[in-house]
Amino acid sequence: MVQFIVRRLLSSIPVLLGILAVTFGLAHAIPGDPCRAVLGERATDEICEAFFIRNGLNEPLPVQFGIYLRNFVQGDLGDSLRFHRPVSELLVERLPTTVELGFFALTFAIMVGIPLGVISAYRHKSMIDVGTMIGANIGVSMPVFWLGLMLAYLFGVLLKGTPLALPPSGRLTPGANPEPFFMLWGMVSEPENAASILVFFSRIHTLNAILTLNGELFVDTMRHLILPALAVGTIPLAIIARMTRASLLEVLGQDYVRTARSKGLSEFVVVVKHALRNALLPVVTVIGLNFGLIISGAVLTETIFGLTGVGRTLVDSITSRDYTLVQGFTVIVAVGFVVINMAVDILYGYLDPRIRLG
């Protein structure tokens, strides 16, 4: 197993280097002069020259790439040209929104998708099965941003005044300013002194609410999260349900399932303990592949629901040519994607000995 993990880790190094090179190249190929994009009217030739020197933009490209690699390894992603703050600081501030959204979207997709798939496979060709599969087909065909807009209209306007109404934008009710858990616990005297990792976790509002035992904050966060998470989670849900169904159908026809039944085991034990365990293997891979969908979904839904997460910041900074920020955020997202896929591969190897030994 250790050998398998090491082999998998080593094989992702060239891909990581490739990602760094591509992001570096892409960011530098963005048309337009970053100096004039940032300084606007004030930019004169002298000011721009000083700007280039200050930001290391006058060096030859290979040197810039070398500096970029060194800084990246040290966790320095440069300063945002637009916000005049370190990109890593902005990341700590905005990544939690996306992580929280992605987490709940995926949880929703798994919690609903797998049971739906199991029921469909178990009641193969019944009304439930046909209905689920029609629903799943429609689910994968919907544009995420359209679904988001429609959900916002349904819950924000049509159901307004009913108990089902949900806020269609923002992360928290305006004015709410939750106290970070590290302040409440007395870990840090001034919020400015808190370590980035603490700030990061405190900005995942649901986690912060649990850590500070703040029920009101938790409910408020969840109410704001439901709609974007539904929008982002629907396509993965449909894919997971289809995969679970297909995979379980195959397993249910196998001899060992018949053996388990003939031993007199209850249907629940046969399906959940014997069949589902093996059927979930391909589902794990599909869940891993869904991270890309979730990130794309986040880019689109954050704009709709007014969430200042990684996706929305990226889109905004592309239009304003803030290329250090584009570079930093893209690289983190891509690296995160590679790491997650690696984790899924390792998990898969753990679940299925044929893979790690093969």
Add this chain to the structure above:
Amino acid sequence: MTKDSKTTHSDEHLPVQIRHSSNLWIEAAKNITHNPSAIIGMVILGILLIIAIAAPIVATHDPILSMIGQPGETGRLPQKPPCIPLFGCEEAQHIMGLDLNGRDVFSRVIFGTRTSLFVGMVTVSLAVVGGTSLGVIAGYAGGYVDNIIMRIMDVVLAFPALLLAISIVTILGPGLLNALLGITITFIPQYARLSRASVLSIKEQEFIVAERALGAGSLRIILNHILPNAITPLIVQATLGIGTAILDAAALSFLGLGAQPPTPEWGQMLSEARNYVFTSPHMVFYPGIAIMITVLGFNLLGDGMRDALDPRLNRR
């Protein structure tokens, strides 16, 4: 001549029935036409294709002409919900209402069919040609050529597709053709992987070795033997890919990076209307439904084709 007569002769005496390759295609077509999801998909796509070709006839108005001040218009404000005759409305008819600029939403949706089908099919065709060429070269050549090509594909796959497409379009500049190119690049790796895998599984088989022994060149082997054997999974993947391409193109247009106004394009219509979803939801509703139906058509056809063409499934 002697060779031919010999074959015929041995055919007559063979105990097993020989299947000719043309029969396989007929059988595949038969399987597809017996698959309900493929049929529904084909019907949806057939209707959409007719709509796209006959758009000027189907559409009731000019898709980029503002209705404000046009003869016969009752001065009804744009962005009001559509007025439905069935419910006793007697005003000038706009089945899906008007948009912000007073244009007829129905006609825009109809003309949008052209754009979306065009984008979907062109993107996937380019990606299939590009990806298959790379995959076949990688698989056939092997060694370092294979390694370099496939590692580049790995890097492209390492980026979430939409994110990479956004970055590429940012560099090339917003516009439908650039969006198309951006999506094509993100699509190439999957076809490269698929065709490479097929090549690897076929390359060492005896009939290829025999062909090579007969003196056939690489190109001839690839075109006449390897590609025809690798084509089924590619067709299925391509059909499913068109749906994704349409969704991605709509997303890029939604972000302002794809089709530019006043082109009638569904994602772009959603982008224009998104800030008015609370007051005029009809402007958002119809283009989204149009996207969904189109993508659904390709997905159903792709799923049906996969079931019909997969020999492993047929034997059960």
